[in-house]
Amino acid sequence: MNHLLKVEGLAKSFAGSKAVDGIHFTIGEGRCMALLGPNGAGKTTTIRMITGLLEPTSGSISFRYQEPGMDRRKLIGYLPQIPAFYGWMSGKEFLVYAGRLCGMSARAAEASSKELLERVGIADAGKRRIGGYSGGMKQRLGLAQALIHKPKLLVLDEPVSALDPIGRREVMALLSELKRETTVLFSTHVLHDAEELCDDVLIMREGRIAIHGAIDEIRASNRQPVLLLETEGDERSQGWVEEWMRHQPAFVQTAEVTGSGLRLVVNDVGAARRMLLAQLAEADVRVTKLEFGHTSLEDLFIKAVAR
Amino acid sequence: MTQWFVLYCREWLELVRSYKLIWVPIVFILLGASQPITTYFLPEILASAGNLPEGTTFEFPVPTAVEVLAQTLGQFGTLGVLVVALSSMGAISGERVSGTASMILVKPVSYGAFVTSKWAAMLTLSTISFAMGYGAAWYYTMALFEAVGWREVGGSLLLFALWLGFVGTLTILFSSLLRSAAAAAFSALAVSVLLSLSASMLPNAFAWSPGNLSKLAASFVMNHTAEGLWLVVLVTFCAMAAALTASAAVLRKRPSLDAA
Numbered sequence: 235m236n237h238l239l240k241v242e243g244l245a246k247s248f249a250g251s252k253a254v255d256g257i258h259f260t261i262g263e264g265r266c267m268a269l270l271g272p273n274g275a276g277k278t279t280t281i282r283m284i285t286g287l288l289e290p291t292s293g294s295i296s297f298r299y300q301e302p303g304m305d306r307r308k309l310i311g312y313l314p315q316i317p318a319f320y321g322w323m324s325g326k327e328f329l330v331y332a333g334r335l336c337g338m339s340a341r342a343a344e345a346s347s348k349e350l351l352e353r354v355g356i357a358d359a360g361k362r363r364i365g366g367y368s369g370g371m372k373q374r375l376g377l378a379q380a381l382i383h384k385p386k387l388l389v390l391d392e393p394v395s396a397l398d399p400i401g402r403r404e405v406m407a408l409l410s411e412l413k414r415e416t417t418v419l420f421s422t423h424v425l426h427d428a429e430e431l432c433d434d435v436l437i438m439r440e441g442r443i444a445i446h447g448a449i450d451e452i453r454a455s456n457r458q459p460v461l462l463l464e465t466e467g468d469e470r471s472q473g474w475v476e477e478w479m480r481h482q483p484a485f486v487q488t489a490e491v492t493g494s495g496l497r498l499v500v501n502d503v504g505a506a507r508r509m510l511l512a513q514l515a516e517a518d519v520r521v522t523k524l525e526f527g528h529t530s531l532e533d534l535f536i537k538a539v540a541r
Numbered sequence: 542m543t544q545w546f547v548l549y550c551r552e553w554l555e556l557v558r559s560y561k562l563i564w565v566p567i568v569f570i571l572l573g574a575s576q577p578i579t580t581y582f583l584p585e586i587l588a589s590a591g592n593l594p595e596g597t598t599f600e601f602p603v604p605t606a607v608e609v610l611a612q613t614l615g616q617f618g619t620l621g622v623l624v625v626a627l628s629s630m631g632a633i634s635g636e637r638v639s640g641t642a643s644m645i646l647v648k649p650v651s652y653g654a655f656v657t658s659k660w661a662a663m664l665t666l667s668t669i670s671f672a673m674g675y676g677a678a679w680y681y682t683m684a685l686f687e688a689v690g691w692r693e694v695g696g697s698l699l700l701f702a703l704w705l706g707f708v709g710t711l712t713i714l715f716s717s718l719l720r721s722a723a724a725a726a727f728s729a730l731a732v733s734v735l736l737s738l739s740a741s742m743l744p745n746a747f748a749w750s751p752g753n754l755s756k757l758a759a760s761f762v763m764n765h766t767a768e769g770l771w772l773v774v775l776v777t778f779c780a781m782a783a784a785l786t787a788s789a790a791v792l793r794k795r796p797s798l799d800a801a
């Protein structure tokens with residue numbers, strides 16, 4: 235696989251504490267990679283080092299298209315976690331300004347701005363001053379300015395966390411369109427977004443990489459059967475659940491009580507199914523739901539970042 | 542070069558939209574016009590104060606026109622310098638703290654161009670404002686006192702504009718070093734006061750210092766020439782270039798302070 239970006243031994247310390255602690259990874263050209271991790275894991279710090287806004291304490295970042303001496307900022311479009319603008323400019327003016335700074339002609343920047351305003355869904359507000367924009371509108375404008383020079387790598391720091399549910403859907407749809415055009419690296423807390431959109435994931439924890447790889451492979455290699463049981467929550471059922479927790483059979487890997495039921499990660503789904511069904515029938519438990527599925531990325535995430 | 546021009550145009554747009562292009566010249570014009578006018582009417586103002594015994598007469602030495610202009614430069618040397626420092630104190634720190642610097646500097650923008658476009662805008666604003674203020678002073682001096690030749694006025698104007706530009710450059714340098722805009726203005730003013738004081742107290746040791754500029758401008762308007770002018774001008778230019786280089790280097794090292 236051709237890599238677009240290669241990060242080697244990247245580290246950043248702030249006043250002695252290590253925000254990013256020697257990470258290695260590559261992003262394949264045309265891939266979409268999600269950067270996950272709990273608050274303070276070092277996602278924003280990593281992203282800012284890639285964009286050149288923060289000088290790494292050590293390590294290197296190299297681009298495939300970067301000839302010696304070339305400014306790598308040409309290749310990157312960046313949307314910060316909290317985008318900032320000149321409040322006295324209009325959205326359109328800012329886009330034209332951004333485009334012209336990237337070396338576009340006045341006419342090309344104008345045309346491109348118009349198109350991007352449409353695309354991110356704030357065409358009506360293009361002539362208004364940014365000072366009067368809502369948070370979601372600023373996020374969209376931020377996305378548009380990151381795209382203006384058709385970057386090879388689009389770097390987005392939590393692009394949807396400031397949006398309402400509808401806005402989120404729209405921007406996610408836009409991102410899934412964009413990932414066909416360019417390579418995308420985006421950080422998020424929402425695992426569902428990562429699963430929906432990405433080819434690769436990189437999960438960070440305390441400045442280190444906990445999990446890195448193609449999402450399908452990670453899912454396949456970490457897939458475990460999950461058993462979900464819900465009851466009506468009456469006393470007898472509750473009693474049965476408690477009793478059951480005390481005498482867990484061997485196939486159970488982890489078990490937790492969830493409200494009125496159970497959630498089990500098991501290694502032998504056949505045995506688990508036979509045994510549980512028999513026990514439930516015998517004890518006459520008021521089952522409302524019984525589900526046999528697989529661990530999600532969320533389970534993996536929690537396993538990776540917990541401790 | 543195109544990129545520099547794009548940056549410079551943005552600065553202009555900001556000067557217009559933030560009304561700096563209006564209030565800074567107005568302050569300078571008021572300053573410039575008020576000096577000859579109050580000087581002219583001072584005897585009458587005092588006489589009409591009223592609480593003086595009948596028949597008291599004043600003997601005021603009527604200042605010459607060039608003296609009035611030199612006094613005007615004195616006004617610009619305090620309030621004008623203050624206005625220049627205040628109007629450019631957030632030039633870089635404002636953008637870094639708000640995060641717009643990181644929006645712009647992730648684009649392939651030269652750090653030097655970013656700084657010099659702000660510097661050029663500051664220089665344009667201060668020079669235009671000062672020229673208008675000094676022009677107003679000249680006009681009223683001509684109207685109320687006597688004529689002053691354009692050579693003396695032009696020469697002193699350039700020298701004094703250079704001093705204002707130098708203070709503005711210091712402000713930009715400090716605004717790239719410090720987080721707070723007020724601290725940047727204060728530091729620039731403190732340095733300029735120190736320079737002026739040292740130059741007037743130890744004229745020989747500091748003959749090269751940019752702190753001489755305001756004195757040179759005053760002496761130029763009064764005597765048509767100013768001694769040691771070229772050395773000071775040269776040193777000032779070099780100092781401004783050094784300050785801009787330092788600002789750009791600071792910015793390259795830490796393009797943003799947000800999310801700290």
Ligand SMILES: Nc1ncnc2c1ncn2[C@@H]1O[C@H](COP(=O)(O)OP(=O)(O)OP(=O)(O)O)[C@@H](O)[C@H]1O
Nearest residue numbers: 248253271272273274275276277278279280800801
């Ligand atoms: N400028 C800074 N000075 C000091 N410490 C910093 C600075 N920036 C980040 N840190 C520290 O580095 C660590 C990683 O921060 P970072 O912003 O990269 O986390 P994150 O993964 O983006 O978190 P979040 O999900 O909250 O955005 C944190 O412990 C933070 O306190």
Ligand SMILES: [Mg+2]
Nearest residue numbers: 277278279315
């Ligand atoms: Mg972050």
